Amino acid sequence: MNQTLTTDTVERVIRASPEDIYAIVSDITRTPELSPEVIRARWIRGATGPEVGARFLAINSLGRIWTWPNLPVVITAEPGREFAISRTEPFFGTLEWRYECLPQGELTTLVRESYTVTRPLTRVAWFIIEKLIGSTDRAGELRSGMATTLGRLAELVEAPVPPPES
Template identity: 55%
Template sequence: MRQDLTSDSVSRHIDASPEELYDIVSDVTRTPELSSEIADVRWLDGATSPAGGARFRARNSAGRGPDWFNKPVITVADRGRVFAFERTEWIGGILRWGYQFEPDATGTTVTESYEVTKPLNAFGWFLIGTLYGLKDRKTDLRQGMTETLERLAVMVRQPA
């Protein structure tokens, strides 16, 4: 079931300011509201807000198989412009996730992206396919980014 994951991105226009959108995305404790694969997120090591080097613990759930955990580190926290973090797992390689916020005439174009900097190893692919039943991870990740941006647009239209 091995796939050649390298990078991908999805963009969407949202009628909100870059700062408003950044504030939602960079509050990693709200990630479960945005992503169907993230079940829980907590700051680590005394961090309480986004800053370069801050770490958080994420509990992922694919709907089948056991949940898994990872501890990303924030690599860029530039309010209203860029929010990015790197996720590493011993069998899962290294992925850089990021959000860019580009203001335009009526709001902001938000781009969510990922880049694989160290590929998943063979055992990781085995687990993804057999334990979790995920057969097309590239499509799953793209669909997840699309859903995240849709949920973000709904959140700013109907704030908590």
């Protein structure tokens, strides 16, 4: 068990406004369209949208081998700027996931997705990850997942718009 998670960041310039990007990443019901690990998400406990303190149920999956629920909470909800959640799971510590939208000119945004471990994973968690799931590079998998997420986000918002008819 030599793996460790601390923090990582992936960035991508996307041809869309920060507001359009924020609208998608903060709509957790759309997370399965973006993330390779989240297969379902819905607001719970009366929450109906992204605001600090809102909770949602997310169902994650690593292939067909391992599926688990978690209950993240929104910790930052600044439209057009930043959306962040924190999720704590027994044995698997606490991770904060963040999307930052940094304008780069007219209708171009640098999107930064990151995670930070604020409470580390336990030995039990690493045993499950390595021995039961078979993951030997969890940090690499998370980094690849963030790149996939930003790629899918770009595909959604950069879809070509047909020219107006003359």
